Amino acid sequence: MSTEGNLNKTNATLLTRQPPKKAVSRRTFIQGLGAIGVGSFFFSTGTANQVKGKYVSTYIDGLSTEQLTAMYTDMLKIRLWETKIKDLALKGGFRGVAHLYVGEEAIAVGVCSELRRDDYIASTHRGHGHLIAKGGDLNLMLAEITHKATGYCKGYGGSLHITDMSLGILGMNGVVGASHLLGAGAAYGVKVKGTDQVVVSFGGDGSIQGSFFTSAANSAATYKLPWISVIENNQFQIWVRCSDVYGIKDLARRAEGYGIEGRVVDGNDVLAVYNAARSAVEKARSGDGPTLIECKTYRWYDHYGMSGAQIGRDGAFGLGYRSDRELRDWMAKDPIPRFRQFLLNEKILTEKRADEIVAEVGQAVENAAAFAAAQPVPKPQDGLLNVFAAGAVPLHKS
């Protein structure tokens, strides 16, 4: 399987989706420039099946100019908001910690762009991007990361645990793999309620090995739950390289063993992710069961903290477990310029409008930082609240 090998040689505009059956409002095929392969893989029939062609195309049927612009805007929000956190943390005195998602923005945005407000997502420790893509408020998120009383979780949770139930965000989660179970359980609940909502569980490449994933995947397949497992394969479990702890290269192959369709997509191509998510969501909504989408990507920063990072510079260099060259190769596949170039080529955006969006998002991020800085800290005794729905637990000190 040479997913990356083929995808890397192409430009941002790749096909990973069959033409849709329904009539569509926009039909755009982009001829690939000298590309020789297509990165589309299906595992539902038992054997990995690589589709090859002389050219590649990108299919953006059904996406309006507004939607495409929103996707670009959301990717920028994630990038600039997290880069601000990086700079604040490096400056010192930052009231919090962060596991940065930078470099993986196309996945959150590609998936969440196809979700409704009442659909659910279950997120991970590296989940800021998922939350922003699902509509999370930049101000409240930054207030929470700095443990302020007015943040999303009133300062109890911080970065690892931001949650907004009103947006269907079942929470970031500091325990790897729990998102799969919480998501599959929610999908079961959707079946009981009889609605057409869908649930997406995000998880890293490390999240499919523990028994949480097995329990989720088997039940989702057995009961045909409206569940989509999005595996963000950024190739490292902290510093442990995926290929050193898995006997398979494409983790999506696991899906077949449970009776789930598994797909591999270029996680740095927002349209490739979107297309895979769209068919998975359509399938889930119509009662045809779960899908696993493995998105190949790379994190630009360390697992946690700011080792190797500098203010005003993208990426964390000099980390012992990976080469700077490998990082640079992946930074060259930055999903945001790739998508911007596509939008310009397609005349969805002008250079001027694209630049304005960057400036607007930049301003929103600055506003979020100012908002968070101005917020009050929690009262000490508030730590005794919210253990149960009612009342406070005793301090037991006197």
Add this chain to the structure above:
Amino acid sequence: MPKNMSYAILEAIQGEMKRDKLLTLLYEYQRPAAGWEGRAINLEAEFGRWRVRFSPIDENWIVGGSMGMSMIGVPAIAHIPSMTTLIPYELMFNHAGKLRHMTGGQAAFPMVLWADMQGRASFQAGQHADAGLESCYARLAGLKVVIPSNPYDAKGLMISAIRDVDPVVFCEYPLPASGPAVPDEPYTVPIGQAAVRTEGKDITIVGYAPQTVEIAKAVEQLKGRGISAEFIDPRTLAPLEQVMETIIESVKKTGKLLTSDDGSYSFCNCAEIIARAAEAAPGAKFKRLAFPDAPPPGAPEMINYMRVSDADIVAAAEKMIRG
């Protein structure tokens, strides 16, 4: 500076791996490499990947795999991360702790569950700032539980744990490099033996791991106020019998037992210590300080208010003595 915790523990394992050519370490991401004053240990480089193996994020493999290999006579150390302390709980409960008994003495698990613990740090929150889970393991039959408070004890207890033919849970909290110098050579700190850190006559104070830092500060402050406190670090939580002999002897002398625990108030390990002391020393006064029965919040304002501090220990001790 004495050797740090990581270096001391790895030095213990290094010596035992040289001594026992089968001893094997499975771990997740906590690289078994450490440095101290220009010296370095790297267990994987020294002993090879078959004996020092990183794993996927899969505590069931790390612990269950260690159990299986130890059953056939390959002693094993299973090192698990701090946010998943209880994922291998069922394996330790129903297998490691029971199979010797269930099989009439045939099965043995010469293994160490090296459990990273968190402690009540700010900005971590929820799943990354918990404490007190040692008491979950200490209440299971068939398991021994040790909990060092400084690098010297960490090395000696790790060696004892490795050499023990029964399963031992080794709880490692983040702790400063303090206490006695750590010899380069292997030595043991026997399982089951408490340490009297400070001798005193007015009150007995018991606590372990990160709380020893708070207690040591409190003992100094109490001295300044004319109170002579005897500070005992249990070091072993299961089996507790021999540890209790030391504590009960002290309580019979002072008539007062104050315990200080980072675990949640209910069922914290010090609750067991107080219960046993109360049976053996009726008429003494008892007080348990612990974290409230709440998850740990991230904001420093909240968690620092909830955690037991040196000031809380001083206040409680003075109240017990002066009424």
